[in-house]
Amino acid sequence: MAFQISPSPRIERSPYYAATVADGVTAFSTYNHMLMPTSYGDPQAEYRRLTEGVAMWDVAVERQVELAGPDAGTLVRILTPRRLDHLAPGQGRYVAICDHRGTLINDPVLLKLAEDRIWLSIADGDLALWARAIAAERGLHVQVNVLPVAPLAVQGPHAAGVAAALFGEEVRGLPPFAFRRVMLSGMDLLVGRSGWSGEDGFEIYLQDPARGIDLWERVRAAGRPWNIGPGAPNPAERIESGLLSCGGDTDDRTNPFEVRMGRYVDLETADAAIGIGALRRIAAEGPQRHQLGVVLDTDDPAPTDDLWCEITVDGVLAGHLTASAVSPRIGARIGIALIDRRHGPGDRVTVTLPDGQRVGADLRALPFR
Amino acid sequence: MAFQISPSPRIERSPYYAATVADGVTAFSTYNHMLMPTSYGDPQAEYRRLTEGVAMWDVAVERQVELAGPDAGTLVRILTPRRLDHLAPGQGRYVAICDHRGTLINDPVLLKLAEDRIWLSIADGDLALWARAIAAERGLHVQVNVLPVAPLAVQGPHAAGVAAALFGEEVRGLPPFAFRRVMLSGMDLLVGRSGWSGEDGFEIYLQDPARGIDLWERVRAAGRPWNIGPGAPNPAERIESGLLSCGGDTDDRTNPFEVRMGRYVDLETADAAIGIGALRRIAAEGPQRHQLGVVLDTDDPAPTDDLWCEITVDGVLAGHLTASAVSPRIGARIGIALIDRRHGPGDRVTVTLPDGQRVGADLRALPFR
Numbered sequence: 001m002a003f004q005i006s007p008s009p010r011i012e013r014s015p016y017y018a019a020t021v022a023d024g025v026t027a028f029s030t031y032n033h034m035l036m037p038t039s040y041g042d043p044q045a046e047y048r049r050l051t052e053g054v055a056m057w058d059v060a061v062e063r064q065v066e067l068a069g070p071d072a073g074t075l076v077r078i079l080t081p082r083r084l085d086h087l088a089p090g091q092g093r094y095v096a097i098c099d100h101r102g103t104l105i106n107d108p109v110l111l112k113l114a115e116d117r118i119w120l121s122i123a124d125g126d127l128a129l130w131a132r133a134i135a136a137e138r139g140l141h142v143q144v145n146v147l148p149v150a151p152l153a154v155q156g157p158h159a160a161g162v163a164a165a166l167f168g169e170e171v172r173g174l175p176p177f178a179f180r181r182v183m184l185s186g187m188d189l190l191v192g193r194s195g196w197s198g199e200d201g202f203e204i205y206l207q208d209p210a211r212g213i214d215l216w217e218r219v220r221a222a223g224r225p226w227n228i229g230p231g232a233p234n235p236a237e238r239i240e241s242g243l244l245s246c247g248g249d250t251d252d253r254t255n256p257f258e259v260r261m262g263r264y265v266d267l268e269t270a271d272a273a274i275g276i277g278a279l280r281r282i283a284a285e286g287p288q289r290h291q292l293g294v295v296l297d298t299d300d301p302a303p304t305d306d307l308w309c310e311i312t313v314d315g316v317l318a319g320h321l322t323a324s325a326v327s328p329r330i331g332a333r334i335g336i337a338l339i340d341r342r343h344g345p346g347d348r349v350t351v352t353l354p355d356g357q358r359v360g361a362d363l364r365a366l367p368f369r
Numbered sequence: 370m371a372f373q374i375s376p377s378p379r380i381e382r383s384p385y386y387a388a389t390v391a392d393g394v395t396a397f398s399t400y401n402h403m404l405m406p407t408s409y410g411d412p413q414a415e416y417r418r419l420t421e422g423v424a425m426w427d428v429a430v431e432r433q434v435e436l437a438g439p440d441a442g443t444l445v446r447i448l449t450p451r452r453l454d455h456l457a458p459g460q461g462r463y464v465a466i467c468d469h470r471g472t473l474i475n476d477p478v479l480l481k482l483a484e485d486r487i488w489l490s491i492a493d494g495d496l497a498l499w500a501r502a503i504a505a506e507r508g509l510h511v512q513v514n515v516l517p518v519a520p521l522a523v524q525g526p527h528a529a530g531v532a533a534a535l536f537g538e539e540v541r542g543l544p545p546f547a548f549r550r551v552m553l554s555g556m557d558l559l560v561g562r563s564g565w566s567g568e569d570g571f572e573i574y575l576q577d578p579a580r581g582i583d584l585w586e587r588v589r590a591a592g593r594p595w596n597i598g599p600g601a602p603n604p605a606e607r608i609e610s611g612l613l614s615c616g617g618d619t620d621d622r623t624n625p626f627e628v629r630m631g632r633y634v635d636l637e638t639a640d641a642a643i644g645i646g647a648l649r650r651i652a653a654e655g656p657q658r659h660q661l662g663v664v665l666d667t668d669d670p671a672p673t674d675d676l677w678c679e680i681t682v683d684g685v686l687a688g689h690l691t692a693s694a695v696s697p698r699i700g701a702r703i704g705i706a707l708i709d710r711r712h713g714p715g716d717r718v719t720v721t722l723p724d725g726q727r728v729g730a731d732l733r734a735l736p737f738r
Contacts, residue, residue, distance in 0.1 A: 002371065002372075002373050003371075003374060003394065003395060003396055003397050004371050004395055004396035004397070004407075004408065005372060005374065005396065005397065005398065006396045006397065006398045006407040006408065007675030008398050008617060008675065009616075009617045009618075009675065009676055009677055009691060009692070010398070010400070010493055010614070010616045010617045011398065011399065011675075012676075013675065013676070025372065026372060026373055027372055027373035027374065027375045028372050028373070028374065028375065029374065029375045029377050029379070029380065030380065030399040031379070033493075033616070038373075038375040039373065039375065099498075099501055099502075099505070100501070100505035105498060124379055124402075125495055125498070126494055126495035126498060126499075127498075129468075129474060129494070129495060129496075129498050129499045129502075130495075130498045130499070130502050132468055132469070133468075133498075133499050133502035133503055133506070134502055134506065136468070136469035136643075137502070137503065137506035137507070138506070145621075146621065245379070247378075247379045247402070248377060248378045248379045249378075252514075252515065274505075306376030306377065306378065306380075306382065307378055307381075307382070308378055322378060323378070
């Protein structure tokens with residue numbers, strides 16, 4: 001869809017915007033009320049850069065919802081059913097945020113900066129509204145703010161080389177989701193071991209939006225030995241790696257167990273955690289649906305990604321294809337299904353594409369790699 | 370900005386999408402996780418159609434958040450500081466939704482379908498998250514759902530003619546924000562006297578998304594005597610009329626008194642209403658900022674609408690220009706300011722445009738018309 005995107009203050013530009021335009025960005029999505037670069041015009045090159053080299057991504061849309069104040073820890077234990085008892089400052093976790101029905105409403109990376117200061121690096125959705133409502137209704141002493149912090153992701157097999165060139169060799173030792181404060185040319189940054197790909201990766205949290213172009217250029221310069229180039233979260237790679245797109249792969253009744261997030265739900269957590277009662281019931285009864293991989297009998301590159309496609313078995317609706325892309329690794333169009341648990345890996349299904357065409361497909365376990 | 374908009378199930382198409390593409394839509398924004406047509410390529414013609422004839426708008430992005438159940442009325446009295454004591458089914462109201470700090474988080478049109486069924490036709494933002502959090506935390510018996518209902522707006526001096534041709538002469542008598550249930554060729558619709566323009570207008574609430582193209586064509590056929598054509602919420606007209614863009618003209622600390630919504634805040638309402646304590650304090654102290662019109666010393670049509678522009682007086686920051694557009698009625702670039710209350714209509718200010726250019730401007734009262 002090549003249309004103008006109307007300028008609006010409701011949809012913010014990233015601090016890296018001018019750099020991404022200079023680098024030839026061709027497509028955007030919107031995410032958390034911001035423009036998000038999604039392509040630089042050559043999907044194959046972007047895939048290779050991510051899986052064989054190193055890529056830099058403007059992911060400023062991953063807004064940081066900060067919980068600050070004496071009750072920050074209490075609030076976060078209410079917001080997520082994942083136990084965080086021994087989490088130290090400098091550590092992070094991937095967490096599920098559920099509503100009172102146990103429905104998944106966001107899947108942020110949590111960064112614990114201090115006992116009284118926690119960031120939630122959120123997926124698309126106004127999580128600050130939710131967190132503020134809960135904090136106020138429970139009378140907690142905590143401020144919930146959306147910070148003008150802009151992550152820049154460095155992703156790919158050579159990501160650690162780039163991060164070490166920028167911030168010193170010790171960042172190579174950061175465990176997953178851990179982070180540390182670093183200074184770069186007067187910029188006060190966090191660097192963490194994270195990113196929305198199955199490759200190694202780091203995310204650099206810029207706190208001063210005025211330094212966006214400067215940071216972009218410094219990352220590019222540091223990555224030159226590995227031929228770093230621009231990219232974006234990659235539809236094919238993320239499906240291969242089985243990463244969740246919250247809001248894309250989920251609907252208004254999806255619980256964490258349906259989308260392989262059961263391991264992030266601690267059923268023994270405190271009763272104060274929102275949704276824990278519903279989640280215990282769902283765990284006891286078994287969820288209705290589960291998330292599987294799909295290999296379609298086509299390598300037609302036409303995108304099917306703009307809506308969910310019906311999946312049928314013997315003409316009966318079984319679930320939906322929530323995303324798909326042509327996978328260089330698999331050599332076919334692959335996808336993600338949210339489907340009735342009666343159907344499992346190895347089963348044969350039919351997918352109805354947006355144009356009405358019916359395509360056969362095989363169910364697989366996730367991830368593909 | 371002419372870029373591809375990447376397809377994603379996070380960003381839904383409207384049921385009218387194919388019709389708007391066939392009618393030559395050239396630009397979109399996103400709003401409530403949906404694509405919203407914003408232009409058909411001829412702003413002057415679209416302005417004239419709206420102010421002299423009649424236009425049809427795809428405003429499916431005005432999502433309906435339904436409160437359904439025995440506590441629907443209780444919940445809505447908690448959600449808004451506007452009193453709704455004598456509101457009968459079939460009546461509607463423009464309401465402010467504030468958080469506990471008194472900050473405006475949405476400005477929906479409320480439609481009371483029944484004592485136990487209320488729709489909030491929302492501005493951009495995940496109000497359902499907020500409403501669900503409040504309902505659950507207060508133990509209310511109410512379901513909060515985002516409905517697949519798609520409003521189509523008919524706006525302009527001849528809107529009543531079109532509505533009467535479709536639904537009968539009695540719709541001409543609908544008071545502002547009132548609505549009624551109507552059937553059209555088997556489509557179960559609501560039609561209400563509302564719309565985001567200063568002109569007369571109706572909004573038709575389609576409940577079956579599969580009938581979108583059918584409804585679009587029927588509205589077009591009914592409007593043919595008045596040369597109806599496609600359009601979209603119009604930046605120039607809405608500024609002339611002083612309509613609020615919640616999230617565009619507001620920031621994370623804007624209260625209703627700052628944006629001319631004080632008349633929708635009843636300070637005597639029940640203490641259970643969220644934010645009422647903060648709103649009483651703000652009313653007593655007087656808000657810090659207010660919203661005024663601006664007439665700039667330029668009629669350069671270059672848009673400045675993608676971000677807030679600083680307004681200074683004698684070199685000191687006084688506020689921001691939150692929107693602007695060239696007004697055919699005024700014959701100049703006009704805008705909306707959120708500005709310190711020390712500055713009032715008649716004052717001279719300086720606006721710094723995104724390219725750094727400084728332009729003189731006069732403050733005015735709102736609306737312009």
